[in-house]
Amino acid sequence: MRQSMTGFASLQGSGAGFDWTWELRGVNGKGLDLRLRVPDWIEGLEAAVRTRAGKAIGRGNVQISLKLQAGEEAQTVAVDPVQLRGMLNAMAEVETEAMAMGVTLAPSRAGDILGLRGVLASGAADVDHKALLAALMASFDAALEAFREMRIAEGDKLNEILTRQVDEIETLTAQASDAARSRAGAQAERMKAQLARVMDNTDGVDEARIAQELALIAVKADITEEIDRLGAHVTAARDLMQTKGPIGRKLDFLMQEFNREANTLCSKSGDAALTQVGLALKTVIDQMREQVQNVE
The missing domain is CATH 3.30.230.10 (Ribosomal Protein S5; domain 2)
Structure with missing residues (x-):
């Protein structure tokens, strides 16, 4: 990354x-x-x-x-002839009126006229x-x-955060595997009870349907595939983070896969300890997905 x-x-x-x-x-x-x-x-x-x-x-x-x-150095200053003529005409009119009324005016200087608004126009010289x-x-x-x-410096910081989160997901996945093994005894008893309920209601039921129900019970109890896929996603995330170039979209898709497996694990858990691990997984995955949104 x-x-x-x-x-x-x-x-x-x-x-x-x-x-x-x-x-x-x-x-x-x-x-x-x-x-x-x-x-x-x-x-x-x-x-x-x-x-x-x-x-x-x-x-x-x-x-x-x-x-x-x-x-x-690129600024030029020039007299605006239209403004100058207008200003001089106005001054002449004022002086004529003043003389008619017997009012004496001080002589006008060029500097005074140039200082009047609009007489000097500034602009830019010809541009290359x-x-x-x-x-x-x-x-x-x-x-x-x-x-x-x-952006690279920010990416390095993101990489450190995401690496810690991937490590945490890997740790929680291992804990989920341990919790699944720990629940094996209780899970076996639960499956026997479910099997007994199926067998008690087999009168007139097709054998293929019974086999289907038994297979469904087994699938619902087994989280081996979820554990394996979570491990594969951890490896894929680490490989992606070592790749040069934009990887944000691929990481975002991978986060969806992480989340799907965590949801399935929680739905299959049937055990308080395993459920807690699954919820912790979902929390870390959500946090990681927030960070992934900033990856190019």
């Missing part, structure tokens, strides 16, 4: 006249769901991000966002989209690697 589906990474960068921040957030999901928030005016950016993320991430709901702004795209993708690769490393 290599990765959890939960993770986070944030990386700041700058280049080609821009400053930016990449953020990647991941939670569990049934498949791979990439949700991107990147500027659409940078041609090829979204497709490149989606392709590279898809190769590095096998499963999970992942949000990728890019906050991008022009750096100071190819250079910007290359810089952004190089930065994204680093952010993606940091995201993977966090």
Whole structure:
């Protein structure tokens, strides 16, 4: 097992006249769901991000966002001619009216006019989209690697938890086998009583039906197959956890098989001690299944 589906990474960068921040957030999901928030005016950016993320991430709901702004060196300042003419006309009208009323105004300076709202317009210089795209993708690769490393670290923690839980299931399975052997005497007496009830009601009953009933009694009492399958599932779980790549779906299916055997064992137990072991098994299996939901 290599990765959890939960993770986070944030990386700041700058280049080609821009400053930016990449953020990647991941939670569990049934498949791979990439949700991107990147500027659409940078041609090829979204497709490149989606392709590279898809190769590095096998499963999970992942949000990728890019906050991008022009750096100071990329900012340009220019006079808005329309706003300037409008402002000068307004000033001339004010001065004319003031003179008519005998009011003397101080001379206007260029700096005063430039400071008026709207006269100066700021914007970004011409952008080299190819250079910007290359810089952004190089930065994204680093952010993606940091995201993977966090998912791997979380996966290592999950692996430790799941390993302990598999060991506990193996121990409880052995206890169930011991409890089944311990109940053998009482179970034999119970089967004799059940057999006697069948034999007491055999008048006019087909022999094949009697054999069927006897076989059913024996099957209901025997948990050998359940014990064997639980042991096989333990081995399969350990093998899966040593496999590279996404294994979450396979582990989740295996948890269903674990649960099925534990349920059957409880239904067949007919013994308080064995029932307690079966319930303990179900508890550990449920806890393990909760953890498996986060495995990629």
